[in-house]
Each structure stands twice: as C-alpha cells, then as structure tokens.
Amino acid sequence: MRIGVNSGSLPKHLHELERENSVEALVTAAVEFVELMERLDFEDFKVSIKSTSVPNTIASNRLLATKIDYPLHLGITEAGTKWSGSLKSAVGLGTLLADGVGDTIRISLSTFHAEEEVKVAWEILKALKLRERGPVLIACPTCGRLQFDMDTVVAEIEQRLEAYEEPIEVAVLGCAVNGIGEASHADFGITGAKNEGLIFSEGKPLKKVPQDRLVEELFAEIDRSLKVGRTVVDESKAAEGAEWLQRIEDENAGEMTPERLAAMEAAAANADDGDEADAVTDALVARERLTLDEDASPTAGRRFTRA
Ligand code: SF4
Structure with missing residues (x-):
C-alpha cells in the first residue's frame, strides 16, 4: 500500500505552515499519515511526497528519510512532457537515489504511451548503476572533427538496441582522432572517418568497414559475440583495423580535440x-x-x- 501527500492537497491545518515552509508542511503531513497508519495497525506500506517542484521534492524526501523508517516512493508530480518531464525526473529522482534515498520510483509524463515512463525510469536507474537492464548506449558529444552523420547513426543504433536484453555497453565515437581509448570500457563500439570506420570491442579494433556499413557490421559483431558468449576476434581483420586506426591517429597527431x-x-x-x-x-x-x-x-x- 502506498500512502502520502501531494503539494496540491495538503490538509487544511497545515496551510499556514505551507505558506511559511512548504517542505516542513509536506514532511509534517507525511509523518502524520504514517502515525495514523500505525495507530490502525498497518505496517506494510510505503510513503510518497509528491510535488511539482524539484527542489521541494528533493528537500522534503531528504528530511522525511531522517524521520521515518518506511520505504519511500519517489516521483515528480505533473512533471511535464516527455522531454522536460524526463529531465526534471532525472534531476530530482537521480539526486535522491544517488543519496541513497528512495525505494521505488514513478515517472509521470504527459503522454498516452505509458511505456515511455518506464523507459525513462530504467534509464535513471541504469545511469546510477542501481539496476542493470538491457544495453547502455554512450556517444561522444561531437565536435568539428565529426566525420559521419552521427545523429541518424546513434538514433538507429539506439532503436535497434531496444531489441536486446543483454546489459552490453555500446559506444559511438564521432571520429578516431583520439583513438578509441575513451571508449575502452565499452563492450562494442564504432568510430568513423571519411570513407571508412572501425568496429571495436573493449578498446581493441575488431575490423574496419566501409562507412555506410558501420551500423550493420556493428550489429553483426554484437550478434556473433552474444551467440557464443564472448567477443569473437578475427586476428587478420583486427590487425587491419589496428593499422587503419594507427594511420588515422598519425595523420591527426597535431589536431586539438x-x-x-x-x-x-x-x-x-x-x-x-x-x-x-x-x-x-x-x-x-x-x-x-x-x-x-x-x-x-x-x-x-x-x-x-x-x-
Ligand atoms: S574529437 Fe571525435 S570523438 Fe571527440 S567529441 Fe569530437 S567527434 Fe567526438
């Protein structure tokens, strides 16, 4: 059972306190409900404080966590659209979860597609490494060295990764000027140059491929490796990839990235x-x-x- 308070519907006797200190008012209301439940002999419940304000959500849940021992349910109420609501939720819930406050979460977005709320919740939990579920995609921020149409490539990779359940990390680098060391922790990755690109795994080249085959070849490598439970390396292709990478690095040794x-x-x-x-x-x-x-x-x- 979940009990709790919402910033828009505090009990009347707390309205004055709400005007003076809205965080205190929210926490007082929550504690009063908890005490009521205990008087009624209910113990199996969690408590939520919902507010449209991110700072108030953070402050009130931090304070409530010091006052009660029951599990806390976190959420930013009426957070907004998929874009702004996801950001508000990530900031508010992410801050609390990183503090160790919160036991369950709900993302509230203005969308008829409830699965979007679930996806955002998972991304927050995955970002904080609180849960592992499905792939994690990382991508460089891009800059003037970008050498391929990374926007559409990243979008396609993200979409195709939705079909995978394995907790693999996939990296997309806009260029190979820096080598691939930045993404050495990634299970799989790609980087592109003018006409060709490289598929790599855990910081080591797997093979070079034509630029327009990058995504297809990336997923071919992922599938092949997942099937046998380890990264499959063709030594001659890996050597060819390493040579290509070295050439790119040498050509750009003076570039500032x-x-x-x-x-x-x-x-x-x-x-x-x-x-x-x-x-x-x-x-x-x-x-x-x-x-x-x-x-x-x-x-x-x-x-x-x-x-
Ligand atoms: S230097 Fe290359 S890898 Fe780094 S941000 Fe720019 S495009 Fe991306």
Missing part, C-alpha cells in the same frame, strides 16, 4: 612545477588559436551524409 584539450587542462592544473604548467597552458592557447581558422576546418568537404 575536446579530449586532448581536457587532458592538457588537467595536466596544467595538476603540474607541480609552475613553469611546466605555464608551458602547457601556452601550448594550449597557441593550439586553440590555430583551430580558430574556419577556412582550415579539418572537416571541410569531409562530412558524410547517409542516403
């Missing part, structure tokens, strides 16, 4: 030696200046569009 920029910033911040930090920062600034020349864009004429 978000990952390299972050690495240099971290080096500058961590350097014990002040002179060394200055030198790294100077190099960083010089490279940034170089990349500001739009005419010299590394992707000029190299973008790939899927038919």
Whole structure:
C-alpha cells in the first residue's frame, strides 16, 4: 500500500505552515499519515511526497528519510512532457537515489504511451548503476572533427538496441582522432572517418568497414559475440583495423580535440612545477588559436551524409 501527500492537497491545518515552509508542511503531513497508519495497525506500506517542484521534492524526501523508517516512493508530480518531464525526473529522482534515498520510483509524463515512463525510469536507474537492464548506449558529444552523420547513426543504433536484453555497453565515437581509448570500457563500439570506420570491442579494433556499413557490421559483431558468449576476434581483420586506426591517429597527431584539450587542462592544473604548467597552458592557447581558422576546418568537404 502506498500512502502520502501531494503539494496540491495538503490538509487544511497545515496551510499556514505551507505558506511559511512548504517542505516542513509536506514532511509534517507525511509523518502524520504514517502515525495514523500505525495507530490502525498497518505496517506494510510505503510513503510518497509528491510535488511539482524539484527542489521541494528533493528537500522534503531528504528530511522525511531522517524521520521515518518506511520505504519511500519517489516521483515528480505533473512533471511535464516527455522531454522536460524526463529531465526534471532525472534531476530530482537521480539526486535522491544517488543519496541513497528512495525505494521505488514513478515517472509521470504527459503522454498516452505509458511505456515511455518506464523507459525513462530504467534509464535513471541504469545511469546510477542501481539496476542493470538491457544495453547502455554512450556517444561522444561531437565536435568539428565529426566525420559521419552521427545523429541518424546513434538514433538507429539506439532503436535497434531496444531489441536486446543483454546489459552490453555500446559506444559511438564521432571520429578516431583520439583513438578509441575513451571508449575502452565499452563492450562494442564504432568510430568513423571519411570513407571508412572501425568496429571495436573493449578498446581493441575488431575490423574496419566501409562507412555506410558501420551500423550493420556493428550489429553483426554484437550478434556473433552474444551467440557464443564472448567477443569473437578475427586476428587478420583486427590487425587491419589496428593499422587503419594507427594511420588515422598519425595523420591527426597535431589536431586539438575536446579530449586532448581536457587532458592538457588537467595536466596544467595538476603540474607541480609552475613553469611546466605555464608551458602547457601556452601550448594550449597557441593550439586553440590555430583551430580558430574556419577556412582550415579539418572537416571541410569531409562530412558524410547517409542516403
Ligand atoms: S574529437 Fe571527440 S567529441 Fe569530437 S567527434 Fe571525435 S570523438 Fe567526438
């Protein structure tokens, strides 16, 4: 049984407190209901405080968790559309769950497709690594080095992954300029260049493929490996892929990418030696200046569009 209070329907005797401190009012109401249940000899229930306000939901559930020992049910009431409601729920419920507060959750979206609410709930739980269920897709944020039509590729991969139940992690990198180390934890991944791309697994190349076969070949590799319960590696194809990757890395050794920029910033911040930090920062600034020349864009004429 679930009992609880909603910010829109607090008992009358708490309206004044609500005006002064809405979080206190919500928690007081919830505790009063709990005490009523105990007087009636009910013990098997969970408690929810629902509010349309994300900060109030977080604050009231944190406070309630210090006052009662019953399981808490979390939700942002009337959260909104699929887009805004998912974000509000992820922020509110994610914050509480990361604190260890909350036992069950409900996502409330303005949609007739209730399964969307379930999907969002699972994504929140998976993101916090509280539950494993089905694949996790990770993708780089893209930048000027992007060398293929990643938007549609990621969307297609996400859709096709819905058919899988295995908790595999699949990575999509917009380019191979940084190598594939960034996604070395992924079970499977792809990265693309001008005409060709690479399928990789756990940071190691599996094979290079034509750009327009990236998605098909990725799923062929996933299926093959899942069938036998381990990643299947064809050594000659893997070697060919590694050679291709090395060539891409060598060709772009001087390119400044978000990952390299972050690495240099971290080096500058961590350097014990002040002179060394200055030198790294100077190099960083010089490279940034170089990349500001739009005419010299590394992707000029190299973008790939899927038919
Ligand atoms: S440099 Fe990084 S962010 Fe930019 S496209 Fe390549 S992998 Fe994506």
